[in-house]
Amino acid sequence: MVRHPDTPVTGRAAVLRRLARWCLTPLPAPPVALRRGPLRPGRFRSRLRSTRLASQLGVALGVAFGICFATGLLSHLIQHPPGWFWWPARPVGLYRFTQGLHVATGLASVPLLGAKLWSVYPRLFSWPPARSIAHAAERASTGLLVAAALFLLVSGVLNISRWYAPMPFFFTAGHYWVAWLAVGGLLVHIGVHLPAVRAALARPMAPEPRQDGLDRRALLGGVAAASGLITLTTVGQTIRPLAGLAVLAPRHPDVGPQGLPVNRTAAGAGVRAAALDPAYRLWVTGPVRSVSLDLAALYRLPQYRADLPIACVEGWSAVGTWTGVRLGDLVALVGADPRRSTALVESLQVGGRYRACTVPPEYVGDPLTLVALRLGGEPLHIDHGYPARLIAPNRPGVLQTKWISRITVAGTP
Ligand code: HEM
Ligand code: HEM
Numbered sequence: 001m002v003r004h005p006d007t008p009v010t011g012r013a014a015v016l017r018r019l020a021r022w023c024l025t026p027l028p029a030p031p032v033a034l035r036r037g038p039l040r041p042g043r044f045r046s047r048l049r050s051t052r053l054a055s056q057l058g059v060a061l062g063v064a065f066g067i068c069f070a071t072g073l074l075s076h077l078i079q080h081p082p083g084w085f086w087w088p089a090r091p092v093g094l095y096r097f098t099q100g101l102h103v104a105t106g107l108a109s110v111p112l113l114g115a116k117l118w119s120v121y122p123r124l125f126s127w128p129p130a131r132s133i134a135h136a137a138e139r140a141s142t143g144l145l146v147a148a149a150l151f152l153l154v155s156g157v158l159n160i161s162r163w164y165a166p167m168p169f170f171f172t173a174g175h176y177w178v179a180w181l182a183v184g185g186l187l188v189h190i191g192v193h194l195p196a197v198r199a200a201l202a203r204p205m206a207p208e209p210r211q212d213g214l215d216r217r218a219l220l221g222g223v224a225a226a227s228g229l230i231t232l233t234t235v236g237q238t239i240r241p242l243a244g245l246a247v248l249a250p251r252h253p254d255v256g257p258q259g260l261p262v263n264r265t266a267a268g269a270g271v272r273a274a275a276l277d278p279a280y281r282l283w284v285t286g287p288v289r290s291v292s293l294d295l296a297a298l299y300r301l302p303q304y305r306a307d308l309p310i311a312c313v314e315g316w317s318a319v320g321t322w323t324g325v326r327l328g329d330l331v332a333l334v335g336a337d338p339r340r341s342t343a344l345v346e347s348l349q350v351g352g353r354y355r356a357c358t359v360p361p362e363y364v365g366d367p368l369t370l371v372a373l374r375l376g377g378e379p380l381h382i383d384h385g386y387p388a389r390l391i392a393p394n395r396p397g398v399l400q401t402k403w404i405s406r407i408t409v410a411g412t413p
């Protein structure tokens with residue numbers, strides 16, 4: 001269509017068409033004199049690099065990042081539930097599985113991402129750098145994807161290693177928002193490359209010239225072996241039979257007081273004195289009455305046993321045998337119906353992000369949700385929450401509040 005230059009552009013479709021044409025207009029190529037160093041034609045010669053290799057590694061990364069995003073988002077929703085969200089108390093170990101999978105999959109993607117970036121980095125120096133505005137935008141989004149992917153893996157590894165110094169931001173918030181950026185960038189990336197991926201993966205393999213002593217299969221085998229080795233040496237932090245192999249895992253499921261790891265100690269939380277004070281009382285406030293119970297009074301209530309895991313957000317988990325009072329019994333004691341009540345559980349700890357948690361009705365009314373007084377038959381070690389701690393099925397460790405001092409029940413009689 002030829003339009004007279006004076007014809008005004010009207011209508012949204014016309015504006016969009018014009019914008020699209022503008023975006024796709026070829027840009028002038030930069031002076032050839034700039035084409036030096038890595039920008040030289042034929043600078044990268046490894047025959048190992050191919051669209052097929054980038055596609056195979058890409059598919060693996062796509063699956064891994066998809067699993068990480070789904071399990072991470074789930075963990076976020078459990079900790080910050082919006083009104084529509086519901087998370088069941090059964091099966092008791094589901095969160096243990098999903099968060100263990102999150103960290104294991106994230107760790108296994110480290111070699112995948114390294115190999116993928118190696119396989120495509122010559123494209124960083126493609127010439128001309130931008131053919132059009134659209135091409136420049138696509139490259140920028142790829143840059144964003146790379147930065148976000150590196151950030152997620154690095155911040156995740158720093159977090160599970162409990163090395164917070166290099167992260168001058170709150171880990172969870174940074175990790176969460178960058179995950180959205182990564183997924184946005186990944187969707188654009190897949191959209192752009194899908195036809196090439198399909199073509200590259202459908203093509204029957206031409207026999208590959210041997211070069212550098214390594215072929216594509218050996219490279220992929222090496223990457224798979226590296227991922228497998230990382231998994232094997234870390235996943236024992238949550239899969240008990242593999243604990244012996246977990247030489248690279250930050251946590252060992254059986255190392256700690258009473259055979260269970262500790263995340264924050266009583267000294268670290270600044271609660272030693274308050275927890276050991278003989279004047280300790282657990283205050284329970286409800287719609288009808290309030291009670292304050294000392295340890296002897298808590299022991300006089302019916303005691304129940306629950307074999308439940310602590311499933312830390314950091315990907316380690318371990319099962320303990322807990323004994324104590326049902327949270328539902330305490331809620332009933334102050335005149336509320338456990339199955340229709342929410343409980344705010346607060347710690348002796350004064351500050352800190354994990355000093356309190358909210359327990360929704362499905363959990364308050366669950367017979368396995370305990371205010372635990374004992375672990376493995378002994379009174380709780382002070383680092384596991386003595387005198388009393390919350391233990392509930394299918395919850396992240398951060399929501400298993402230790403050193404409980406107050407329970408506030410919102411519910412109807
Ligand atoms: C974290 C995930 C990923 C990262 C960081 C990543 C990174 C990159 C980068 C930096 C490039 C080179 C720049 C470009 O050509 O646009 C590239 C190319 C490519 N990627 Fe990805 N990618 C990821 C996931 C994927 C996925 C899920 C697929 C396919 C399902 C994929 C398929 C491709 C293909 C086919 C190319 C072009 C390679 C060529 O033609 O030589 N990538 N990727
Ligand atoms: C080595 C790789 C990774 C490790 C070790 C890791 C570790 C973690 C940890 C420890 C948490 C819990 C944070 C908390 O609740 O305090 C978390 C949450 C999360 N992760 Fe990852 N992660 C990795 C990779 C990824 C990737 C690739 C994605 C997304 C594509 C991702 C998305 C998320 C999301 C959305 C959350 C929830 C954050 C929140 O609760 O607000 N992670 N991750």
Ligand SMILES: Nc1nc2c(c(=O)[nH]1)N[C@H]1C(S)=C(S)[C@@H](COP(=O)(O)O)O[C@H]1N2
Pocket residue numbers: 260261262263264269310311312313347349352354355356383384385397398399400401402403
């Ligand atoms: N008051 C309080 N309770 C807390 C925490 C905390 O920092 N303060 N940390 C939580 C975290 S992150 C985990 S994983 C579990 C660990 O319990 P454990 O130390 O008994 O294994 O306790 C939870 N309870």
Ligand SMILES: [Mo]
Pocket residue numbers: 263311312313314397398
């Ligand atoms: Mo935790």
